[in-house]
Amino acid sequence: MDLMRLGDDVEAISQGYARAHGFRRDETWFLLKLQEEVGELTQAFLMRTGQARAKGNTQQELDDQFGAELADVLCHVVLMARHHGVDLVEQVERKWLVWHPDNLASAASGSEATTTGPLMAGTPEDAPL
Numbered sequence: 001m002d003l004m005r006l007g008d009d010v011e012a013i014s015q016g017y018a019r020a021h022g023f024r025r026d027e028t029w030f031l032l033k034l035q036e037e038v039g040e041l042t043q044a045f046l047m048r049t050g051q052a053r054a055k056g057n058t059q060q061e062l063d064d065q066f067g068a069e070l071a072d073v074l075c076h077v078v079l080m081a082r083h084h085g086v087d088l089v090e091q092v093e094r095k096w097l098v099w100h101p102d103n104l105a106s107a108a109s110g111s112e113a114t115t116t117g118p119l120m121a122g123t124p125e126d127a128p129l
Contacts (some may be wrong), residue, residue, distance in 0.1 A: 003089055007082050010075045030080040037076050041069040096128050 018025050046052035048062040057065070081088045097103065 003078065006075075007078045010078055011082055014079055025083070027083070030076070030083050034073070034076040034080055037069065037072040041066075041073050044069040099127055 014025065023029070043052065044062070044066040047054050047057065048059075048066045054062060078088065080086075081091075
């Protein structure tokens, strides 16, 4: 599955859901829905790690819920990006993949990225971590 196909599929599902339940998806909806899903992910994480009540769920059920909430967050990030015309693949390439060790090695013109690249020299403000 690629990100464009995922975006098309979740957009179709989200539009159908909004139509079936009679609400409009606007800028505020996309942001608040993402926030809601992050809250549900937080709850699933807390339950999975024993920091909240498991509510009778087995560890496997808690693991499954955690995975499902991660998927919800991903899908809502994709939906929000599409709504605002953000090319996530391009942004990931610009923000994250420039720091990949293979890219650092080629940019270092023969030097080993593991010892001389930007990651070892300190983390620039633009680095994702």
